[in-house]
Amino acid sequence: MLTVSTYFPIRTPPLRHIEKEERPVCPGPIVTGMTASDRSTTAETVLVAALAAGATQAEAAAAAGISERTVRRRLEHQDLARRVAEERSRLVTHTAARLTGLAGTAVDALGELLADDVPPAVRLRASLGVLEAARVWRESSELEERITAIEAEVLLEREAAR
Numbered sequence: 001m002l003t004v005s006t007y008f009p010i011r012t013p014p015l016r017h018i019e020k021e022e023r024p025v026c027p028g029p030i031v032t033g034m035t036a037s038d039r040s041t042t043a044e045t046v047l048v049a050a051l052a053a054g055a056t057q058a059e060a061a062a063a064a065g066i067s068e069r070t071v072r073r074r075l076e077h078q079d080l081a082r083r084v085a086e087e088r089s090r091l092v093t094h095t096a097a098r099l100t101g102l103a104g105t106a107v108d109a110l111g112e113l114l115a116d117d118v119p120p121a122v123r124l125r126a127s128l129g130v131l132e133a134a135r136v137w138r139e140s141s142e143l144e145e146r147i148t149a150i151e152a153e154v155l156l157e158r159e160a161a162r
Contacts, residue, residue, distance in 0.1 A: 047071065048080065052087035106133075 043064045050060035057075075061068045074080045110133075113126035
């Protein structure tokens with residue numbers, strides 16, 4: 001399994017989704033879990049992960065061990081741009097799933113902050129947080145339902161056209 005180090009400590013999670021055979025580890029500050037034959041594909045994997053996580057081209061180039069010019073040139077190719085978009089989408093989906101898992105705990109914590117023995121200023125902020133979160137979740141749910149309905153309609157139209 002390849003793992004990106006903490007080169008981008010805030011923005012880059014480990015690349016847990018990239019499975020590799022167990023092989024001897026090559027030393028290096030950026031990626032562990034690779035052999036020498038993995039270097040070129042790993043550089044591109046690191047580049048994709050870094051760009052998807054929000055790194056600048058300069059930061060991504062440094063992480064992948066290539067020049068900024070090479071990054072710009074590679075981004076001109078649709079395949080790399082598509083891979084970056086797919087990885088970014090995967091990161092967003094993963095983050096959303098983690099946040100959803102924490103939602104119950106967060107709601108409980110906000111509920112505790114609404115107790116009568118909590119200072120009024122804290123209760124006010126907690127109340128505003130609950131109301132804002134409820135609005136966002138409701139809108140997100142409604143949009144998801146609408147998108148699902150549109151996708152189903154498009155699918156039916158495509159099947160009818162065949």
